[in-house]
Amino acid sequence: MILVTGATGGLGSSTLKSLIKLSPNSKIWGMSHRLERSIELIELGINIRKGNYLDYESLVRGLQGVQTLVLISAPAFTDRLVQQTNAVKAAIECGVKKIIYTSIQQKTNSKFIIPEVTLVENATKKIIMDSGIGYTIVNNNLYADSLAFFLGPNVLANGISIPTGKGRGAFVSREEMGEGLAALALSNEFNNQEITFSNNRNWSGEDISRILSEIHGEAVPFLNFDRQSYIRVMEQSGIPLQAAGFSADWSEAIKNGELENCDATLAGLLKRNPLSLEDFLYKIYS
Ligand SMILES: NC(=O)c1ccc[n+]([C@@H]2O[C@H](COP(=O)([O-])OP(=O)(O)OC[C@H]3O[C@@H](n4cnc5c(N)ncnc54)[C@H](OP(=O)(O)O)[C@@H]3O)[C@@H](O)[C@H]2O)c1
Known part of the structure; x- marks a missing residue:
C-alpha cells in the first residue's frame, strides 16, 4: 500500500x-x-x-x-x-x-x-x-508556481522586482513534481538515495523579463530591486509582510545559485522533459 x-x-x-x-x-x-x-x-x-x-x-x-x-x-x-x-x-x-x-x-x-x-x-x-x-x-527545486507568487500580483504593470540578481533556477511546476513522485513511488528505483527534481534548463530574472514581455506584448523589465525595496513592493500589492519576507529569502537563495541545476531524474520518471518556464508562465499570464 x-x-x-x-x-x-x-x-x-x-x-x-x-x-x-x-x-x-x-x-x-x-x-x-x-x-x-x-x-x-x-x-x-x-x-x-x-x-x-x-x-x-x-x-x-x-x-x-x-x-x-x-x-x-x-x-x-x-x-x-x-x-x-x-x-x-x-x-x-x-x-x-x-x-x-x-x-x-x-x-x-x-x-x-x-x-x-x-x-x-x-x-x-x-x-x-x-x-x-x-x-x-x-x-x-522551487515550484514554478511559487516563483509566480514571488513575482507579485502586479508584475506585468510594475516590472520584475525579485531580488535574484544574476541567479538562475531550474523551476518545475508543482503538478509535475507530483507526477514524478507518483512514478517514483511505483518504481523500485533510487532506494536509500537523495535525488533531485529540477527542470532541464535554468532561468534568470532577465529570462523571466524576456518571457513576460513576449506574453504581454510590452516590456516587463527586470528591476532587480534590493531586499527591502522588493518587500515594500510586495506589501504595497497586498502581500502580508511574513510572506513577502519569505519570498525575499527564497529569491536570495536563487541569487546565491542554490537552485541552479540541470538534473535528468525528473525527466526520466516523467518520460519527457518537464514543462518549460516559458510554457508555464504563458498559461498563467496570457
Ligand atoms: N519546493 C518548493 O518550491 C516549495 C514551495 C512551497 C512549499 N514547499 C514545501 O512542500 C510542501 C508541499 O507543498 P504544497 O504546495 O503541496 O503545500 P500545501 O498546498 O500548503 O500543502 C501542504 C499540506 O500539508 C498538510 N498539512 C498541513 N498541516 C498538517 C498537519 N498538522 N498534519 C497533517 N498534514 C498537514 C495539508 O494537507 P491536508 O489538509 O490534506 O492534511 C496541507 O494541504 C509544503 O508543505 C512545504 O513544506 C515547497
Whole structure:
C-alpha cells in the first residue's frame, strides 16, 4: 500500500491524482488532517485516512498496513520538525518499508540558510536516514508556481522586482513534481538515495523579463530591486509582510545559485522533459 500525506495540498493531491492514473489497481491512500477538504479526491476513487502530524496516535492509526509512505513536508511557519519527526516515528512503529520525503535543493556544501526551511530539512533528512526504514529523499527545486507568487500580483504593470540578481533556477511546476513522485513511488528505483527534481534548463530574472514581455506584448523589465525595496513592493500589492519576507529569502537563495541545476531524474520518471518556464508562465499570464 502507498500512502501520500498532505493529501489535499498542492503537491499531495497532484501525487495522488497521478498515482491513480498510473496504477488504478494499486492500493493507494491519501492522509489528510482535514477530511472535509478531501471530497474531490474521494470522488476520484482515492481512499483517505485522517492523520494530523501534531497528533501522534492519529498517525499510527493512519499508517497501519502502509508499505511506502510519501511524506510531504509540513508547511513553513509551523512546528515542522516536531511534525515530521512524529511522522517518521509513527512510520517506524507501523513497520513502513520506505519513506519518500520531499525536501529542497541546495548547492553542494552550501552554507546558505533559508529561514524556516534549510535547518529543518537537514534535521528531517537525518532522522529519516537514521530511522532504519528505506528511503528516497527528493530534493525539489522551487515550484514554478511559487516563483509566480514571488513575482507579485502586479508584475506585468510594475516590472520584475525579485531580488535574484544574476541567479538562475531550474523551476518545475508543482503538478509535475507530483507526477514524478507518483512514478517514483511505483518504481523500485533510487532506494536509500537523495535525488533531485529540477527542470532541464535554468532561468534568470532577465529570462523571466524576456518571457513576460513576449506574453504581454510590452516590456516587463527586470528591476532587480534590493531586499527591502522588493518587500515594500510586495506589501504595497497586498502581500502580508511574513510572506513577502519569505519570498525575499527564497529569491536570495536563487541569487546565491542554490537552485541552479540541470538534473535528468525528473525527466526520466516523467518520460519527457518537464514543462518549460516559458510554457508555464504563458498559461498563467496570457
Ligand atoms: N519546493 C518548493 O518550491 C516549495 C514551495 C512551497 C512549499 N514547499 C514545501 O512542500 C510542501 C508541499 O507543498 P504544497 O504546495 O503541496 O503545500 P500545501 O498546498 O500548503 O500543502 C501542504 C499540506 O500539508 C498538510 N498539512 C498541513 N498541516 C498538517 C498537519 N498538522 N498534519 C497533517 N498534514 C498537514 C495539508 O494537507 P491536508 O489538509 O490534506 O492534511 C496541507 O494541504 C509544503 O508543505 C512545504 O513544506 C515547497
